[in-house]
Amino acid sequence: MEPSAAATPEPSDATHTPTTARERDLLRRLAAGTAGVVGDAFLRALVHHLAAAFGAELAFLGEFLPEPASGRVRVLASWQNGVELPEGYEFDLDETMPCSAVAATGMLVLPFGTCERYPGDRYVRDFGLDSYLGVALPGADGSQVGYAALMSSRPLEPDEDELAVLRIFAARAAAEIERRRHQATLRTRDAEVAAARSRVLDAADGERQRIGRDLHDGAQQRVVALGHLIGIARRKLGDDLPPDAAELLERAQEEARLATDELRELARGLHPAGLTEKGLAPALEALAARSPVPVEIGRLPERRLPAPVELSAFYLASEALTNAVKYANATRVRVDVFQRLAEAVAVVADDGDGGADPLAGSGLRGLRDRIAALGGELTIDSPPGGGTRLEATIPLAPWRSAHEPFLEFGHADDGGRGERNIHAVISGRKTLSVTLAREWELEGGPPRVGQRLPVMDFLGRRRATVEVVSVASVPFSDIDDDWLEPEDVGTETLDGWRSDRRGFYATIRDEMAMLLGEPGWRFTDEEPMTLLWYRPVSDDDGTDDGAS
Numbered sequence: 280m281e282p283s284a285a286a287t288p289e290p291s292d293a294t295h296t297p298t299t300a301r302e303r304d305l306l307r308r309l310a311a312g313t314a315g316v317v318g319d320a321f322l323r324a325l326v327h328h329l330a331a332a333f334g335a336e337l338a339f340l341g342e343f344l345p346e347p348a349s350g351r352v353r354v355l356a357s358w359q360n361g362v363e364l365p366e367g368y369e370f371d372l373d374e375t376m377p378c379s380a381v382a383a384t385g386m387l388v389l390p391f392g393t394c395e396r397y398p399g400d401r402y403v404r405d406f407g408l409d410s411y412l413g414v415a416l417p418g419a420d421g422s423q424v425g426y427a428a429l430m431s432s433r434p435l436e437p438d439e440d441e442l443a444v445l446r447i448f449a450a451r452a453a454a455e456i457e458r459r460r461h462q463a464t465l466r467t468r469d470a471e472v473a474a475a476r477s478r479v480l481d482a483a484d485g486e487r488q489r490i491g492r493d494l495h496d497g498a499q500q501r502v503v504a505l506g507h508l509i510g511i512a513r514r515k516l517g518d519d520l521p522p523d524a525a526e527l528l529e530r531a532q533e534e535a536r537l538a539t540d541e542l543r544e545l546a547r548g549l550h551p552a553g554l555t556e557k558g559l560a561p562a563l564e565a566l567a568a569r570s571p572v573p574v575e576i577g578r579l580p581e582r583r584l585p586a587p588v589e590l591s592a593f594y595l596a597s598e599a600l601t602n603a604v605k606y607a608n609a610t611r612v613r614v615d616v617f618q619r620l621a622e623a624v625a626v627v628a629d630d631g632d633g634g635a636d637p638l639a640g641s642g643l644r645g646l647r648d649r650i651a652a653l654g655g656e657l658t659i660d661s662p663p664g665g666g667t668r669l670e671a672t673i674p675l676a677p678w679r680s681a682h683e684p685f686l687e688f689g690h691a692d693d694g695g696r697g698e699r700n701i702h703a704v705i706s707g708r709k710t711l712s713v714t715l716a717r718e719w720e721l722e723g724g725p726p727r728v729g730q731r732l733p734v735m736d737f738l739g740r741r742r743a744t745v746e747v748v749s750v751a752s753v754p755f756s757d758i759d760d761d762w763l764e765p766e767d768v769g770t771e772t773l774d775g776w777r778s779d780r781r782g783f784y785a786t787i788r789d790e791m792a793m794l795l796g797e798p799g800w801r802f803t804d805e806e807p808m809t810l811l812w813y814r815p816v817s818d819d820d821g822t823d824d825g826a827s
Contacts, residue, residue, distance in 0.1 A: 305444045308332050313448075319786070321455055322356035325448060326427070330358045333437070335429040336408060337362040340416070341378065342425040342456055344369070352378070353785070353801075355425070355456070362406050362430070365778040367785020367802065375399030381413035381426045386442070388412050390434040402430065410435040414445045416453035424456045463789050499542040506535030551593050559589045563596060563614060570600055570612070577615040581741040582685055582733055584616075584623055585678035591649055591671065592616045592625040595657075598642045599627035599669050607631025607667060618739025621675055622655070628668040635661035646671075653678065676794045684722040684730070686712060686745065686811075689737045697737060703769075704734055705743045707815055711767045713780075716752050716807035717795055725750050725809050731816065745813035755780070756804035763810070 312328035313321050322340050330338035339357040343350075354368045372379050377397050380387040389396070389411040397403050403411075408430040418424040427449055429435055437445070509532040513525070520528070554562040560579050567574035583589070596614045603609035609631030616625045637643040637659050646669075647657045655673035688704070689697015703709035719725045726732055726747045734743040753762065760773060770776040784791065784802035792800040 305332055305441050309444065309448055313451075318455060318459065319356065322452060323358075325452060326356045326358045329427065329429060329445075329448075330360070333412070333429050333431070333435050334433060335412075335431040335435065336360045336406065337364060337402070337430040338428070339364055340425060340427050340452060343372075343382070343423060352425070362402065362408070363774070363778060364402065366782040367788075368781060369801070377403070377411045378413060378426060378428060381415055381428065382423060385415040385417075385423070386413065388435070388437065388442075390436050393430075406430075407432050412437060412445075414442070414449045416449050416456065418453055418457055424453050424460075427452060467792070494542055499539060502535055502538045502542060506532055506539065509535060551590075551597075554589060554593060555586065558583055559592060559616060562589075562593050563616075566593070566597060566600065567614075571604055572600075572609055573611045574600065575611065575613045577613055578617045580616055580618055580623070580739055582735065582739070584618075585675065587653055587678050588623050588673050588675065591646075591653060591655075591673060592623070594649065595625050595646055595669060595671050596627050598646055599629070599667070602635065602642070603629040603631050603667065607633070607635070609666070618675070619672075621737070623673045623675055625671045625673075626668065628666060630666045632663070633661045633665045633667055634663040635659060635667045643669075676790065684719070684726050685733045685735050686813075687735045687737065691737065700769075701734060701736060701742050704745060704813075705815055709769070710748075710812055710814060711763060712811045712813075713758070713763075713768065713808050714811070715784075715791075716809045719809050721794070725752065726811065732813070744816055746816045747811060747813050749810075749812040751810040752807055753810065754804065755802075755806050755808050758808060758810070 309325065309328055309332070312331075313324045316324055326338040326340055329335070337357075337359055340355045341352040342355050344353055350372050352370055352372050354364060354366050357364050357366050357368075372382060375397060377387055377389065377393055377400065391409050393400075393403050393411045394407065394409045402408060410431045410433060411428065412430075412435045413426050413428040415423045416425040416427065427445070509528055513520070513528050513532070516525075516528075551562045551566070560576075563576050563579075567576060584592070600612055603612050607629055609629035612627065612629045614625075614627050616623065618624070635643070637647065643657075643659065650657045650671050650673060653673045654677060655671055657669065657671045659667070659669055661667040686704075688700040700709060716725070728747050728750060730747045731744050732747065733741045734745055736742055751762070755777075758773075758777075763773075765772055765776060768776045770779065781802060788801055791802075
């Protein structure tokens with residue numbers, strides 16, 4: 280049998296099952312196993328149930344990478360029984376592999392003889408996988424987007440009807456891959472648009488801050504000086520000043536005072552004083568202190584938010600407070616800013632008349648545009664007579680900053696792993712974290728020895744503090760037992776840890792590409808990693824916490 284031809288041997292009489300029954304059984308198993316799931320979950324379920332249906336030791340889905348050149352494959356989903364082929368693993372396709380025949384002809388069935396025919400394939404050779412079944416994944420334009428493969432030490436002998444079922448599910452898998460690619464393209468375009476908007480926003484904020492400084496240091500100071508000079512003139516002229524002239528000077532001094540107040544408020548409105556240096560809490564407290572109605576400041580983030588997010592939250596509070604005082608007859612206002620998963624949420628609510636119209640004034644329209652430029656959303660709930668509630672939701676990842684380096688553990692779907700890691704850090708059982716060096720660059724560079732870092736969960740809650748003991752940066756491929764022991768990273772073997780890391784970064788590839796600003800990013804063995812050793816400490820001794 281040639282590698283480029285599909286072989287479908289007849290089953291023996293002892294094991295013969297009517298063709299339609301076998302077909303129905305495979306259809307039932309695959310349909311039931313993949314029902315109700317899409318995306319990566321569908322791909323993983325498919326390979327799992329394919330392996331179970333055929334008794335294979337290895338089943339995987341490989342995607343042909345369009346960049347940087349054809350001929351490279353990335354494993355999207357894998358099910359293994361004694362064979363290690365992790366998700367995210369990439370390799371170059373060549374003629375020493377049976378997969379190359381699938382790419383050439385669309386299908387390959389080798390019930391036996393794979394080891395003899397492809398001795399150069401290390402999986403075939405090392406694990407004795409003498410039987411191979413592969414089917415191409417056809418794209419919408421007729422090209423192949425990848426393939427599904429089953430490998431076993433026992434013969435894989437599908438009949439024609441089972442191969443037909445495989446083609447059906449291969450087409451479904453291809454559709455999922457193309458959907459992922461389309462979504463990745465859209466995310467890349469969204470990231471590019473968001474980056475362009477952010478540059479415009481940063482430029483506008485920078486100009487507002489410059490104008491605010493100029494007003495404070497220039498016009499405002501001159502008006503203050505003018506008021507002082509008028510006062511000095513009044514005192515020097517004394518009682519000999521004609522009453523009408525004295526009245527004019529008094530009015531001039533009062534106008535100078537009012538002009539000073541107006542310029543001060545204008546400068547604050549352009550860019551709140553102290554926000555950049557001291558953070559959101561002092562800026563909101565100053566805003567509340569100047570308010571004619573009581574302002575309750577509720578939840579606030581436990582670490583500094585990125586600068587454009589903090590500034591947007593302040594503008595939201597300022598605009599909402601202005602509207603509550605001028606138009607809503609409110610008697611109290613509450614401000615909350617907190618982190619929810621990977622986003623910041625700012626909520627301002629009052630007990631006023633309600634009925635706010637976001638299209639009626641420029642303030643709310645400008646806020647909505649500003650928050651949209653950050654990739655967020657502003658919602659307004661203002662029923663007549665029921666008060667007004669503004670809620671802004673802004674993603675955090677694209678706007679990370681070096682205000683305060685931190686360690687974060689967990690995500691919403693980690694099955695509690697992040698929480699277990701946090702408890703291990705607190706108890707001193709976990710003393711090492713390995714992360715992308717470029718993630719620390721987004722936080723202003725790797726921490727220094729002796730620096731204290733907050734330990735955060737994925738909801739933005741500060742759970743503990745650690746002190747950095749040692750820092751190292753090495754390529755992923757160079758991390759061996761000279762650098763760490765398996766128990767340091769919670770695994771039984773370093774090979775298992777490496778496989779886990781490759782799979783993890785493959786799973787979040789799109790998110791990391793957006794975070795790093797590199798649409799084509801993928802994790803490689805050459806990726807620089809930061810190894811960070813630390814110990815748990817208490818914050819009550821007044822030692823520098825390393826916030827920058």
